[in-house]
Amino acid sequence: MKPIQVGLLGIGTVGSGTFNVLKRNQQDIQGRAGRGIEITMVADLDVARAQSVVGPDVKVVNDARAVIANPDIDIVIELIGGYGIAKALVLEAIAAGKHVVTANKALLAVHGTEIFAAASAKGVMVAFEAAVAGGIPIIKALREGLTANRIQWIAGIINGTTNFILSEMRDKGLDFDVVLKEAQRLGYAEADPTFDIEGVDAAHKVTLMSAIAFGIPVQFDKAYVEGITKLGAADIKYAEQLGYRIKLLGITKRTPAGIELRVHPTLVPAKRLIANVEGAMNAVMAHGDAVGTTLYYGKGAGSEPTASAVIADLVDITRLHTADAAQRVPHLAFQPDAISNTPVLAMSEVVTSYYLRLRVADEAGVLAKVTGLLAEAGISIDAVLQREADEISGEAATQTDVIILTHDCAEAKMNAALAQMQALPTVLQPITRIRKEELA
Numbered sequence: 001m002k003p004i005q006v007g008l009l010g011i012g013t014v015g016s017g018t019f020n021v022l023k024r025n026q027q028d029i030q031g032r033a034g035r036g037i038e039i040t041m042v043a044d045l046d047v048a049r050a051q052s053v054v055g056p057d058v059k060v061v062n063d064a065r066a067v068i069a070n071p072d073i074d075i076v077i078e079l080i081g082g083y084g085i086a087k088a089l090v091l092e093a094i095a096a097g098k099h100v101v102t103a104n105k106a107l108l109a110v111h112g113t114e115i116f117a118a119a120s121a122k123g124v125m126v127a128f129e130a131a132v133a134g135g136i137p138i139i140k141a142l143r144e145g146l147t148a149n150r151i152q153w154i155a156g157i158i159n160g161t162t163n164f165i166l167s168e169m170r171d172k173g174l175d176f177d178v179v180l181k182e183a184q185r186l187g188y189a190e191a192d193p194t195f196d197i198e199g200v201d202a203a204h205k206v207t208l209m210s211a212i213a214f215g216i217p218v219q220f221d222k223a224y225v226e227g228i229t230k231l232g233a234a235d236i237k238y239a240e241q242l243g244y245r246i247k248l249l250g251i252t253k254r255t256p257a258g259i260e261l262r263v264h265p266t267l268v269p270a271k272r273l274i275a276n277v278e279g280a281m282n283a284v285m286a287h288g289d290a291v292g293t294t295l296y297y298g299k300g301a302g303s304e305p306t307a308s309a310v311i312a313d314l315v316d317i318t319r320l321h322t323a324d325a326a327q328r329v330p331h332l333a334f335q336p337d338a339i340s341n342t343p344v345l346a347m348s349e350v351v352t353s354y355y356l357r358l359r360v361a362d363e364a365g366v367l368a369k370v371t372g373l374l375a376e377a378g379i380s381i382d383a384v385l386q387r388e389a390d391e392i393s394g395e396a397a398t399q400t401d402v403i404i405l406t407h408d409c410a411e412a413k414m415n416a417a418l419a420q421m422q423a424l425p426t427v428l429q430p431i432t433r434i435r436k437e438e439l440a
């Protein structure tokens with residue numbers, strides 16, 4: 001049978017990896033797909049560089065619309081990124097009856113409802129394994145492997161840049177700004193790292209996983225997003241002394257009141273496997289009622305790891321494109337008419353436990369006042385650590401750090417207690433609050 005023909009929009013790091021892996025493993029891939037898969041046309045603004053990657057047999061153009069308009073192309077891979085032109089091209093490809101493979105988590109987390117509806121109406125597939133955790137087949141796992149389960153929660157390290165930075169901060173005892181500069185110098189962080197360090201990239205990814213796990217629409221605008229820019233080396237050290245590591249987690253949970261959807265630095269018990277995921281690696285935990293807790297680990301970015309996910313989608317589409325649309329796996333795991341309107345909870349409604357660090361005057365009664373306010377608020381304390389005064393030198397010698405771990409309480413209650421503690425004259429700096437998850 002004639003190979004299925006693929007058009008590639010954007011041949012950067014992931015596009016080159018996709019081209020190379022498809023070529024290198026073509027025999028195995030054909031054996032699995034039942035048909036050859038060939039990239040026959042590429043659009044890239046840098047035509048000469050693109051041509052040098054794919055060689056003379058592949059047509060290279062600088063106009064993505066020429067790929068979409070080519071009637072021989074069955075599948076369009078979108079690797080341009082962002083919400084702008086990429087959105088227009090994906091919708092145009094769908095309208096032209098092409099199946100789409102994309103790694104664009106931002107596009108789908110924000111505009112997924114519109115894109116999936118357009119694809120369903122046209123009878124084409126939009127596949128996005130590469131959009132979440134790079135080479136880890138987590139979309140496949142959640143959508144198909146765990147399909148028997150009522151999924152209860154997912155927690156993942158789904159941004160390699162920030163995990164690299166946190167690992168370096170812990171290993172070397174350095175503050176965020178210093179490590180970020182070094183990560184940029186080494187190419188681990190982008191020149192503009194905003195989406196990574198502010199948690200936005202992780203929030204895009206957890207938004208997609210949440211929709212698939214719980215059968216709700218993609219709702220990036222409802223996600224709570226907090227990055228790692230305010231973390232200090234001191235908090236990482238204190239967390240360690242209490243038996244925890246700090247990780248930037250994307251968390252989504254089913255609760256009786258609704259769905260939690262949040263990204264923030266999180267204390268995780270050091271003994272959990274996920275707490276030991278270091279450097280730029282990714283890992284996702286998913287808990288289902290039947291299977292229990294599962295863990296998926298691997299490279300979350302990079303040329304061939306991400307290509308591995310892109311090609312898995314190409315194989316799926318090659319196998320299924322002639323099937324009745326009703327026989328295909330739904331985009332968001334649930335059939336469109338089974339998507340529910342279960343609300344995503346505001347962060348103030350989320351219930352979790354906390355790490356608090358207070359820089360206080362080292363005077364009699366200060367700790368009693370702080371713990372008294374927590375008691376009045378009905379917030380139960382799990383552990384308290386006071387840093388030895390002599391560890392703080394110079395003018396700060398009359399100050400001390402008090403670290404408190406709490407049991408679970410609603411975020412709104414904690415916010416109110418924090419405001420009261422912050423107003424105490426003996427609390428000398430803004431209080432650090434980091435959420436904690438046992439992931440048991």
Ligand code: HSE
Pocket residue numbers: 158159160161162196201300301
């Ligand atoms: N920038 C992401 C990361 C990879 O650092 O993990 C692409 O989503």
